Amino acid sequence: MPAVEVRGLTVRYGPPGTPPAVDDLHLAAEPGEVLVLLGPNGAGKTSTVETLEGYRRPAAGDVRVLGLDPAVDHARLTGRVGVMLQRGGVYPMLGPRRVLDLFAAYYADPVPTDELLDLVGLRAVAGTPWRHLSGGEQQRLSLGLALIGRPEVAFLDEPTAGVDPEGRIAIRRTVADMKEGGVCILLTTHELGEAEKLADRIAIISHGRLARAGTPRQLLAGGPDTAPGHPDAAGSGPSATPVVTFGGPPGIDAAALAGAVGPDTSVVESTPGRYRVDAGPGIAAPAVTAAVATFLADRGATLTDLAVGKSLEEIYFETVGVSAGRNDEPPAGAPVPTGTRARVGRGRPGRRARRGSAR
Amino acid sequence: MSATQALRERAPTPPLRPLLAQTGAELYMTLRRGETLLLTLGIPVVFLLFFSKVNVVSTPGTTPADFFVPGILALAVMSTAMVSLGIATGFERGYGVLKRLGSTPLGRPRLLGAKIVTIVAVELVQAAVLLPVGIGLGWSPGGGGMPAVAAAVGAVLLGSTAFAGVGLLMAGTLRAEVNLAAANGLYLILLLLGGMIVPISKLPAAVQDVAKLLPAEALSAALHATLGHGSAPPVESWIVLAVWAVAAPVAAALTFRWE
Numbered sequence: 001m002p003a004v005e006v007r008g009l010t011v012r013y014g015p016p017g018t019p020p021a022v023d024d025l026h027l028a029a030e031p032g033e034v035l036v037l038l039g040p041n042g043a044g045k046t047s048t049v050e051t052l053e054g055y056r057r058p059a060a061g062d063v064r065v066l067g068l069d070p071a072v073d074h075a076r077l078t079g080r081v082g083v084m085l086q087r088g089g090v091y092p093m094l095g096p097r098r099v100l101d102l103f104a105a106y107y108a109d110p111v112p113t114d115e116l117l118d119l120v121g122l123r124a125v126a127g128t129p130w131r132h133l134s135g136g137e138q139q140r141l142s143l144g145l146a147l148i149g150r151p152e153v154a155f156l157d158e159p160t161a162g163v164d165p166e167g168r169i170a171i172r173r174t175v176a177d178m179k180e181g182g183v184c185i186l187l188t189t190h191e192l193g194e195a196e197k198l199a200d201r202i203a204i205i206s207h208g209r210l211a212r213a214g215t216p217r218q219l220l221a222g223g224p225d226t227a228p229g230h231p232d233a234a235g236s237g238p239s240a241t242p243v244v245t246f247g248g249p250p251g252i253d254a255a256a257l258a259g260a261v262g263p264d265t266s267v268v269e270s271t272p273g274r275y276r277v278d279a280g281p282g283i284a285a286p287a288v289t290a291a292v293a294t295f296l297a298d299r300g301a302t303l304t305d306l307a308v309g310k311s312l313e314e315i316y317f318e319t320v321g322v323s324a325g326r327n328d329e330p331p332a333g334a335p336v337p338t339g340t341r342a343r344v345g346r347g348r349p350g351r352r353a354r355r356g357s358a359r
Numbered sequence: 360m361s362a363t364q365a366l367r368e369r370a371p372t373p374p375l376r377p378l379l380a381q382t383g384a385e386l387y388m389t390l391r392r393g394e395t396l397l398l399t400l401g402i403p404v405v406f407l408l409f410f411s412k413v414n415v416v417s418t419p420g421t422t423p424a425d426f427f428v429p430g431i432l433a434l435a436v437m438s439t440a441m442v443s444l445g446i447a448t449g450f451e452r453g454y455g456v457l458k459r460l461g462s463t464p465l466g467r468p469r470l471l472g473a474k475i476v477t478i479v480a481v482e483l484v485q486a487a488v489l490l491p492v493g494i495g496l497g498w499s500p501g502g503g504g505m506p507a508v509a510a511a512v513g514a515v516l517l518g519s520t521a522f523a524g525v526g527l528l529m530a531g532t533l534r535a536e537v538n539l540a541a542a543n544g545l546y547l548i549l550l551l552l553g554g555m556i557v558p559i560s561k562l563p564a565a566v567q568d569v570a571k572l573l574p575a576e577a578l579s580a581a582l583h584a585t586l587g588h589g590s591a592p593p594v595e596s597w598i599v600l601a602v603w604a605v606a607a608p609v610a611a612a613l614t615f616r617w618e
Binding site for chain 2: 055083085087090091093101103105107149
C-alpha cells in the first residue's frame with residue numbers, strides 16, 4: 001500500500017465552474033521514498049499538500065494517507081503525520097527549545113529535544129525567540145517540529161525557501177535521515193537544484209496537472225513519461241538521439257562543431273560559454289563526446305562540465321513552458337499569474353536564433 | 360513485516376500530558392507579555408487606587424472603595440477573558456500557529472481547555488492582587504457571607520465565559536491587527552457603559568437601557584450586589600450573563616476560521 005495516494009484530485013477555491021487550482025492529479029509515494037512536487041508558484045503544489053494534510057476537501061477525486069482519508073480520519077492521522085507549513089506556525093515568543101519541548105508533549109514517543117536541536121543545527125540559538133531567528137533558522141525549526149513525533153509520512157511545503165546554503169545542508173541531512181528511517185516524504189519546491197538533490201522521484205506540476213514524473217535519472221534521460229494521459233506527453237516524449245551539454249570558451253564556431261559531430265547535428269550556445277549539442281540520428285553518445293573533446297583540443301580550448309542528456313532545468317522549462325503555451329488564454333481568476341506564463345514561454349525562440357546546423 | 364508493524368504500533372499519548380504542557384506554555388506566554396500584564400494587572404490596580412482616592416466620580420450611597428473594588432474586579436475579568444484572550448488568539452491565528460496546531464494530536468478541546476485554565480489562573484492572580492489593595496483602601500465586603508461569595512464566583516465564571524466568547528468571536532473572524540483594535544475599542548466602550556467606574560445611574564436613561572443588556576454591566580451589577588452590598592445579584596444580571604455565556608461562545612464556534 002502506498003503511504004500517500006492522490007487519485008484524480010481536483011481542488012477549487014470558488015464555486016463550481018471556477019478554474020481549479022489542482023486538476024485531476026494522480027500521485028503515489030511509498031514508505032522510505034522522497035517524492036518532490038516541482039512546479040512554478042501557483043502550480044497547485046500547496047493546494048495538493050494541504051488536501052493531504054486534511055486542511056481542505058477535494059472538489060473531486062480522492063486522497064489517502066496511510067490508507068486513511070485525511071479530512072475524515074484527521075484525528076487518527078495527526079500522531080503519524082508530520083507537517084511543515086510554507087511559513088509561520090510557531091509562537092513568536094518561544095525559542096526552539098521551548099517549542100520543541102511543547103510539541104514533544106503532544107506525541108507518545110517524541111524525538112528528544114536535544115537530538116532534534118543537533119539534527120537541524122539549532123543548538124546555538126535554542127533559547128532565541130522565534131521572531132528573532134533568521135528565515136533559515138525558522139524553516140529548520142519548522143522542519144524539526146514536523147519530525148518530532150516520529151511520523152510515518154511527512155509533508156514539507158517549500159522547506160528550503162529563503163534558506164542559506166548551510167541551512168540547506170542541514171535540511172538535506174534531515175530529510176536523508178528521515179528517509180533512512182522509512183518515512184515517506186512529500187515535499188514541494190520550485191527550486192530545481194533542491195529537487196534534483198533531494199528527490200527519489202520528481203513530479204513536475206504545471207497548472208494543477210501532472211506534467212511529468214519519474215526519477216531524476218529518468219527525467220534527464222527523457223523518459224519514461226508517466227503521465228500518458230497528459231496532452232503534452234506526445235510532444236515531449238523520449239528523444240532517440242543524444243543531447244550533450246558542455247562548457248568552453250565563448251564564441252566557438254558552432255556550425256564547424258556540428259559538422260565535426262556528424263550529419264543533422266545542431267549546436268547551440270545557450271549562454272556565452274555554455275553549449276548544447278543535439279546529435280543527428282544514428283550518432284551514439286560516446287561518439288559525440290569524443291568529437292567535442294577532439295574539436296576543443298584541436299583549438300587549444302579547455303572542456304568543462306560535460307554532461308550527456310538534458311539538464312533538469314531544460315526538461316523543466318520544456319515541460320512547464322509547453323504547458324503554458326497550450327492554454328494560452330487563461331480564464332479570469334486563474335491561479336497562475338499570467339506573467340509567469342509569459343516569462344516561461346519566452347527565451348526559447350531566442351536560443352534557436354543562435355543555432356548553427358550541419359546538413 | 361511483523362517487525363515493521365510492531366514499530367508502527369503506537370502507544371496513545373497520555374491525555375493529560377498535552378493539556379498540561381499547553382497550559383504551561385499559555386501561562387508562560389501570557390505572563391511574559393508586558394502589554395498583557397499592563398492590561399490585566401497594571402490598569403486595574405491604577406484605576407482602583409486612582410478612583411478610590413481622587414474624587415472625580417462620586418459614588419452615591421456607598422463608599423468609594425465599596426463601589427470601585429467590585430467594579431474593577433469586573434473590569435479585570437473582562438480584560439483577561441475578552442481582551443487578552445482575544446488578542447493573543449487573533450495573533451496566533453494570524454501567525455499560522457492555530458493552523459499548525461491543527462495538524463498535531465493536541466486537538467481543539469485540549470487547546471481550548473488550556474486557554475480556559477490560563478484565564479482562571481490569571482483571574483486568581485488578579486484577585487490576589489486587587490482584593491488586598493481594596494481592603495487597604497477600606498473596602499468591606501458587605502457581610503453577605505458564603506452565599507454572596509458563591510454568587511460572585513458564579514457570576515465571574517459566567518462573565519468569563521461570555522467575554523471569552525466575544526473575544527474569540529472577533530479573533531476567529533477578523534484580521535489580527537483589526538482584531539487588536541476592535542478588542543481595545545470594545546474594552547473602552549464596555550468600560551464606560553459597564554458600570555465599572557461610572558455608576559450606570561449617571562448615564563442617560565436611553566443609554567442605561569442598552570447598557571443593561573451588555574455582559575459588562577450584568578457582571579459589575581452582580582459583583583456590586585454581592586461584594587459591595589452583600590446582597591444577592593439582581594435576577595436580570597443572571598439572565599443577561601447566562602444569555603451571553605451561551606450565545607457568544609456558540610457564535611464563536613460557528614464562525615471561527617482557523618487560518
